[in-house]
Amino acid sequence: MSSPPVVPPSSPVAPPPHRRRTLRFGTGPEWSFAQLGMTAVATSGVVVYLGALHRAVGGFDGVWWLLALVPLVLMPWPGSAAPLALWAVLLTGWFVLTPEGTFSWWALPAAAGAVAAHAAHALSATSPPAGSFTRVTVRRWLRHCVVALSAACAVVVAVASLSSRDLTIGAVGLVVGLLGVAAGLAWVRTSPPSSAD
Amino acid sequence: MRATASRTLGVWETTAAHQRAIALAGLGAVLAALGRRPDLLVIAAPLAVAAVWGQLARPRVTVEATARLTDVTLREGQAVALHVVTEPVVPDVHGVVTLAQVPFVDRQPGSGIALLDDGAATLGVRSTRWGRRRVGTVSVTLTSAWGAFRVGPEELPDLDTATLPVPAAFDASAPTPHPRGIVGLNRSNRPGSGSEFNTIRAFHPGDRLRRISWPVSLRTGTLHVTSTFSDEDAHVMLLVDAFSDLGPREGIDGRPTSLDVTVRAAGAMSEHFLRSNDRLTLRTVGAAEVPMLGTGSGTNHLRRVLDTLALITPASERRDTGEHALRGVDPNALCLVLSPLIDQTMVGLAHTLAARGMTVVVVDTFPEHLVAGTGDVYQALAWRMRLLSREAQVSSLRLRGVPVVPWRGPGSLDQVLRDIARRASAPRLSRR
Known part of the structure; x- marks a missing residue:
């Protein structure tokens, strides 16, 4: 009397085409190489920004370079308010270190660093530490960054053409500009979602 | 489910990213306007684009x-x-x-x-x-x-x-004792229509013509037929010990716990006996919320058995004495008790079944790796003491005539079932 064959364990799900590569720091969570890459991009953005600022003002205190390490520290919290604080400090640094009424072409690489770091933080926050991103997603975000950077190019051309003129803003212009900023903020705050249908 | x-x-x-883009773009614009820093306007421009783009692309x-x-x-x-x-x-x-x-x-x-x-x-x-x-x-x-x-x-x-548990490999060449039904594959002691040869006897009216033994008939001059033993089904009761789940739970890819061995052995035996058209009853002891599975046969019943085994939660009913599991058991059933023999209740139940005169076989499902790889001296000593106590329990069962066989997969029950069949056919002392 023979026993019927035992049902072998089957696997209807195809194995993943690529081996997953992750890294673990101590007892912390697993980090995918894609997420580590995003952190590297964010760090590079800060470095580029600081480098541009350094060239624009002709040198500054070396303590500022420590800010380049902050994205590494912020790696577990890309979706928090900490990157905002970092970049607020960096913008304030540009404001403090550059003389009033001057213009430098180094603002363009600084803008590139800022938008790259912003996009890296934003993309990193969309996925868990062990998550990755498809090439389609990365290409889409790259396109977005290029488009956003083209706005900086347009602005830098406009500013360069106007730099020889008197850029002092009158009281009316200041009020109009601030009202524009306020209107923009009000728009993003009160834009309600339309009904599903 | x-x-x-x-x-x-x-x-x-x-998100924080959107708020960051808005805040930085606003901050850059304000600082640029108030402090006459056109550079900041350049830096803030892509962030403003990101903020506006994100806002416009808001899903609704x-x-x-x-x-x-x-x-x-x-x-x-x-x-x-x-x-x-x-x-x-x-x-x-x-x-x-x-x-x-x-x-x-x-x-x-x-x-x-x-x-x-x-x-x-x-x-x-x-x-x-x-x-x-x-x-x-x-x-x-x-x-x-x-x-x-x-x-x-x-x-x-x-x-x-x-x-569902993957049944371990199991096979038994020995017949199941006490066949009583009409559809099984086990040779009974009664002559009838079957495949097992009994004897050659004289032809009686009603005998099938294809059973005629022509060589004997020609030699003797009278018609003779080949008679057979009838094939019948037996009743098997599996009594599963859910009190103990010894060992690390490593799943199908690792070493089995005692309950893994028990459940997979129960699945394997069920598959074997049910495919042999025997009737099977499954009872569990020590697990709560496991329904009493009635007697049945066939592949549908095998599925019910495996479903019931999958419901077992180890040691979820510690107060279970097992009395309910023994109610209504066919006295001619072959009782297979699957247990690692750690809990005293199962040993007591095996004694109770044997005292009722039923055919009982205890299948020892204690995994050997539990004591083989113990590196800790105190743990090894504890196991040694526990196994000595267990050995005494096994000896008490053997003294009562209950065979205890370790689970070894295919052929685990062959010798003991043959012994039982031989014992059943041996002359016995009876009262007159």
């Missing part, structure tokens, strides 16, 4: 996510696909599906994270141990362009699976 779960993902909310639809398992009843080690779909499909949205880690469920990919492609993602789920359990919680997150708006992570209702 739940094979499909759906949930509306809720309201799209702004309510998305519903659905998770579906392709099969809810698995075998140990079997994998199924978990499909996650979001509807409607929102363009330019980055979607992430995560599957939480739970014991005895392997995820594929190992991180449990899958990206939504056109609103659909597929993960692999592999159950590595028998039993009913939930696969990990599925959560879905969608993020719009520039990471400006997000919905989720929203957890979907949990999905359930029933993992």
Whole structure:
């Protein structure tokens, strides 16, 4: 009397085409190489920004370079308010270190660093530490960054053409500009979602 | 069991990234205007674009996510696909599906994270141990362009699976004792229509013509026929010890616990006896919420047996004396007690069954690796003392005439079943 064959364990799900590569720091969570890459991009953005600022003002205190390490520290919290604080400090640094009424072409690489770091933080926050991103997603975000950077190019051309003129803003212009900023903020705050249908 | 779960993902909310873009663009613009720093306007311009773009691309639809398992009843080690779909499909949205880690469920990919492609993602789920359990919680997150708006992570209702034990390999060449039915494959002691040769006797009216033995008939001059023993089915009762689950639980890919051995052995024996058209009863002791499975036969009953085995939760009813399990047992049934013989209750039940005059065989499912690889001196000493006590219990069973055989897979019961059949056919002292 023979026993019927035992049902072998089957696997209807195809194995993943690529081996997953992750890294673990101590007892912390697993980090995918894609997420580590995003952190590297964010760090590079800060470095580029600081480098541009350094060239624009002709040198500054070396303590500022420590800010380049902050994205590494912020790696577990890309979706928090900490990157905002970092970049607020960096913008304030540009404001403090550059003389009033001057213009430098180094603002363009600084803008590139800022938008790259912003996009890296934003993309990193969309996925868990062990998550990755498809090439389609990365290409889409790259396109977005290029488009956003083209706005900086347009602005830098406009500013360069106007730099020889008197850029002092009158009281009316200041009020109009601030009202524009306020209107923009009000728009993003009160834009309600339309009904599903 | 739940094979499909759906949930509306809720309201799209702004993210820190969007707020950062708005705040930095506003801060840069204000500082540039107030401090006459046109550089800051250049730096703030791409961030302003990101803020406006993210705001304009804000999704305004309510998305519903659905998770579906392709099969809810698995075998140990079997994998199924978990499909996650979001509807409607929102363009330019980055979607992430995560599957939480739970014991005895392997995820594929190992991180449990899958990206939504056109609103659909597929993960692999592999159950590595028998039993009913939930696969990990599925959560879905969608993020719009520039990471400006997000919905989720929203957890979907949990999905359930029933993992049936993979029966161990088992075979028995010895017949089951006490066949009483009409449809089995076991040779009975009664002559009748069957395949096992009995004798050659003179032809009687009613005998089939194809049974005529022509050589003997020609030699003797009178018609003779070949008679056979009838084939009948037997009744087997499996008594499963759920009191003990000794050893680390490593699933199908690791070393078995005592309950793993017990359950897989019960599955293997059930498969063997039910495919031999025997009737089978399954009783469990020490597990709560396991229904009493009645007597049955056939492949449908095998499925019911495996389902019942998958319901066992070890030691969930410590006060169980096993009395209910022995109620209504056929006195001619072959009682197979599957136990690691650690809990005294099972030894007592085996004694009780033997005292009732039933045919009892104890199948020892104690895994040897528990004591073989003990590196700790004190643990080894504790095991040694416990095994000495266990040996005394086994000896008491053998003294009563209850055979105790270790589970070895195929052929585990051959010798003992042959001994029982021989004992049944031997002359016995009877009262007159």
